[in-house]
Amino acid sequence: MPQTVLIVDEVATNRIVLRVKLAAAYYSVKHATTGAEALAVCAKSPPDVILLGQVGTMKAGDLARRLRSNPKTETIPLIFLTPPENLRARVEALEAGADDVLSHPVSEMMLLARIRNLSRARDAERELRLREGTRRALGFAEASAGFEMPARVTVVTDHPSDAGHWLDQLRQRVSHRFEIRSPREMLAQNPDASKAPDVCIVMLPRLIPETGLGTLSELRARSATRHCAMLVLCDRETRQAAASALDLGGNDLLAGAFDPDELALRLQNQIARKRTADRLRATMRDGLHAAVTDPLTGLYNRRYALPHLARVSQEAQCTGRRFAVLIADLDHFKQINDVYGHAAGDAVLAGVARQIKENLRAVDLVARIGGEEFLMVLPDTDSHRARRTAQRLCQVVRNAHFLAPGQDVPLRATVSIGMAMGPRCSASTNNEGDDLLTLADRALYASKSEGRNKVTLSRDAA
Template identity: 45%
Template sequence: MSGNILIVDAVATNRIVLKVKLTSAHFSVSQAANAADALRCASATPPDMIIVGTPLPDADIAGFIDQLRARRSLAATPVVALLSPGDWTGRTAALRAGADDVVSHPLDERTLMARIRSLLRQHHNLQDLRLNTSPDNISGFADAQSRFAVRGQIAIVAADRASAMALRTRLSRCSAHHLTIITADQPMTAQIGARAPDIFVIMTDQNNHDTGQKVMAELRASPDTRHSHIMAVVQDAAPQMVATLLDLGANDIMTDVADTQELALRLNNQILRKQVVDHLRCRMQDGLRDAMIDPLTGLYNRRFALPFLQQLIEAPNERSRPFAVMVADLDHFKRVNDTLGHASGDAVLRQVATLLQGNLRDADMIARIGGEEFLIVLPDTPCAVARGTADRLCQLIRDAAIALPDGGTPTRVTISIGVTLVHDARAPGPLSLDTVLSEADRALYAAKARGRNTVTYSAMSAA
């Protein structure tokens, strides 16, 4: 894994030693000896991670992290603080300020690299989500404190229930999050209920490390829990075990739970990060949905419908199966807008869309592809069934009383439908999207010419 890491340390020897370790792991490294230089360097070229060591001449570590988080471009950059052993006050202050991890000297290279890899994976995932959301997305974790700080769901997983209960009791004194206990020897998904926990705290040690790894693998593989964060709490862990758990997908790890306050802070930070990621993921999904859904009717739009039909035409397993394509157009719709107003016209379109969609199968596709024009695709549909469907839809719209937004007398509209019935085995030449649509359009024009309020079939349908 490559990335640009900024080392910030007042002691040149510390910077050199750490740079050697990082460059040997194929990271690009830049350096700064004080907070001011680090902020200038990071602002000019935002790094993928910042590692800050001994107290700086112009800021303590917590103060420096505060300055980083106050800058929009650096608000979500992972920060690792390297502190002296036993500096519990410094660890707490760094985590409160927004450090992603706190590591004590002496540094175990294997563990440090695993922590760096884990944080970079999370950071790059976050960056990918931010790139796929709208420009006004959140800047990072700095403003998440006020926007996303809500009570989270934390599940403690342990083979020894007594240990889990003891940890829950200690955490409940300094954490406002909802805490539950899950047994490690039972399926995870069977114990989580309707909503997956935000964080799973997996308690493990050298004696049952296989159980911890199995639980992590199960959580990451399940669609219900794959987005949950994982905090591994490991007693008497060897560096290899810590590195393995991080590389398997743990978001954070603690090897000493004597300081419950630090564990609570780490869990708070993970809750906030997950809420930020969940928010971005929802924004991205909403954006994808908006890109293929017509906002007025709730039907699919042309951007979705044409690729859907193209895929149906080209799918090898569909080549011998008949399907139908309909282009439906409301008759004299301009009169509706001119006489009743555009609000009533919109109400007509919405209700017609609802009626059409409600009388199709789940496998069928309907889209609004123009002002009052709809495209309907019926996969794997014999000709007789398609003809019956088209006739039924035409009659359905003709007989419907369309309610108007002002509560006045309901109006009535009719629809014309052009249909192409396709069976590739009987088609005279290779099918194409343009050919199928052109045939359906030709049939629609014929329906309009015949006086509207009717169904007409293309020449291809007679083949």
């Protein structure tokens, strides 16, 4: 399903120009001429991204604040479109809650790169909210943010003197810890990830911006700096080439002349996003402790999985995005226990769980919901991708060798998988998760009946 972009601008020419640029990139485009009309569109069907230009009697900043105060629209990326070289308008937009600000005339390359970049950031925050919702549904208290230390910010440049003026002003506006390092120093070291900076401000060289883009790409690829927020600075002359920085790992881009207040706001936004992403990774890594974790496999258990499936279903009902429910069951598992013993059976179960988890995305849920039964929930996934994923899981389990205590020869195993797709138009939000589990279980039974080590898609999923 293509992403939907809402253009809010009372100037027809601006709407037409933006529509042409977005439609060429296969975005679905809606438009509104006033703030009230934009709020009505969002109430009916929230878009994926909102572009705010001139919005009539309601100021764009007031509209942004109303969108940010509504739970249905608070996470939608907002891009303000301002008059050229109006630095004050850019700062006011960021203060009002804008995720980004572009000046007219809007570069198509920059616009599309911004939308892709902000969509990725939005998805990370949405996944965190989804998992926190599951935590609350299970009766756990909300995680405390705790005391936040000043962020560590590294300016990456071969020309420290170029950063001196604005860095002094930045230090007066924010209380974070700054240092300047050359690209060679950053790439030559191999620090512990816990000692890496929270934000890297990468300055692109004026004459050869490609070298700065290479540094950015390398920093994003290194394990120690992979999760750092990357804020890219460049001159007006290189801003078109620098648009690709957003696709090479940059989180934000500031091109041309800028107000130190704007840089401070952007830096604070990136630090907040970085801490959000850190919380997401911590939640995924630590789970919900022993209460919702299967002790043998380390996967989530049924107590966690079912509320999470319900949350994914509710989210899909609101957004219309497809998701997949997979149930996998080990073939002839009783024979493994009977012939080799329960310790060997446990080793195979743990090994299969590891193979499944390692071959799915971080946003996918994997849980052990029965003796030898596993549940997988794949958000934002169509039936074609889900089937390919299930077939790949069958293959990796079939090819794996499982070491078991007391056995000289590694054991082998296979799995059968049943699939069901949501959201289902005929299902209510309250019980769709249970319905999909039933459909996936029937499809699993069909895989078993047809010889095992197979994938079957529920007929009702089409």
